[in-house]
Amino acid sequence: MTREQHVTQVFVEVADSLIDDFDLIDFLQQLSVRCMELLDVAAVGIMLADQHEVLQTMAASDEHTRLLELFATQHDQGPCVDCYKSGEPRTNINLSDPQITSGWPQFAPRAAETGFVTANAIPLRLRGRVIGVMGLFQTDPDPLSAQDIALAQALADVATIAILQQRTVAHSEVERVQLQHALTSRIVLEQVKGILAERWQVTVDEAFAAFRSYARAHHHQLAQLARQIADGTFETTQIPHPDRSRPQA
Secondary structure, three states, rough: OOOOHHHHHHHHHHHHOOOEEEEEEEEHOOOOOHHHHHHHHOEEEEEEOOOOOOEEEEEEOOHHHHHHHHHHHOOOOOHHHHEEEEHOOOEEEEOOOOHHHHHOOOOHHHHHOOOOOOOEEEEEEEEEEEEEEEEEOOOOOOOOHHHHHHHHHHHHHHHHHHHHHHHOOOOOHHHHHHHHHHHHHHHHHHHHHHHHHHOOOOOOOHHHEEEEEEHOOOOHHHHHHHHHHOOOOOOOOHHHOOOOHHHHH
């Protein structure tokens, strides 16, 4: 499959996702993985702002990215935080350059420990309104091309439109409450991922892949199924144990 065909496939997937029972977390998770594949970066994280204008991680292509993004948010620093505050993309950031990272004393060392040497932060925005950021992390110093950055912004714009399309009310305060509900659901999902990983003795990524595959196959929303597991009303033995000998879909 050529890259152009892959791009077309991703946008078709996005269009197919915009249905009545739209699952925001699943949509963003799928988008983060597709962005990683299309842009040939090591990891992708998608963050949305809560009602207090604080970025919260909603999806990540792998567990390392989630932890890094949460660390950046906790200390109110890093390229994604700066991108959200300015509303402008920050691209091809050399994380090993102390002059660039001097304002991120906690973030930069953690990024180095994780193996990331270059970062890009793309705003999720529409007509000047910024609702979050997509972070692209690289383990090599090669800069993203102008074409890659344009594609990243297009994907971020699609994500923004998809999110805002689900908010049919006019007042932003009500929209923030809706977003807070999604953020709360994400917290429960993170707890369940840890529970399943411990129960099955697999990685968190493997546990999430099995959980997500089951939810999709049985038409459950991720947040709803996670809450049922957390409150004990769903028996996890119904979910097929992850087969570590083959990759999860």
